[in-house]
Amino acid sequence: MKKAVTGAVILILCAVLMIPVLSLSFGSPAVSQGMDDYFIAHGQEQTGANNIVTGIVFDYRGFDTLGEATVLFTAVLAVGLVFRKLKRGEEYEYE
Amino acid sequence: MIEVIAHTCIIAGLIISAAMIVRFRDLISAAIAFGVFSFLLSLEFYILQAPDVAIAEAGIGAGLTTAIFIIAIRAVGRDEEVEE
């Protein structure tokens, strides 16, 4: 009984979630918002990069890349804190 | 036509491998299934014309994450505990 109810709920959820998927234009660009037209028109001469994606990631949106690099650095710090070498006789303290 | 066939095959493989990740009791098998999932996802990104994301997904998802999972599984034991 419980399994049947769970399966029915999952099937109904899948059917509901498939409705917007079928109406998407899959694999083709979305409606233009004006911003991407500006980047495509001016990105090459302003940044000098032929790859507009890199031009946006490292120049127009440089703060995002700085945040990404900082997040990676912090993740390494946290992993190093968890797996640090204990001194002789020292034990982890739990609150 | 060929694009629709490729999309269908890759998305079917994604769903199958995702189900296998959940179903496997052996954790190393689940980690390998996760690698297959990431590889198929990177293929899908490439077909959807996002090669940047495809390279990142293939390097990190299929390469590094699988390795880190396997290292962790070797340390904690490879069988999943079944809670009834």
Next chain:
Amino acid sequence: MNMSRIVRTVADISFPFILIYGFYIVVHGHLTPGGGFQGGAVIATGIVLLVAAHGHEAVARQITGNLLKNAETFGLLLFIITALIAILLGQGFFTNWLANTGMLFGTPVAFGPGPGDLNTAGVIPIMNIAVGIEVLGALSIILYYMLSGAQEAR
């Protein structure tokens, strides 16, 4: 933990090619798909291959953990300093102060599709290299930490 001789030889042969492919992705980040993050991840995958073939200790003698830590810190510092120099020159933070000046990486580029020139794009190649070094160090040092922690737990 050591793999067989066949695995070790194949890993040794394919490691330089993975390294060159990763640095190609990093350096050509402003011309072809890819960039610092993707290239660094590819190089870290090569280090994973070496560790899987030779074991942790043998690799850590050649590529030490301190080297990777220093690479990570150096990459992040190079990235921030490159962005800060723009302030010293009287422009905004993250301004592309090298583009179209005729200096290093400063050749102006014509509009439209083309094969591209490596000597363009101003600070973008420098930032690509910085992020590449940082990601390579960060992902590899996470792997090293995990390996040393897993050995203690056994």
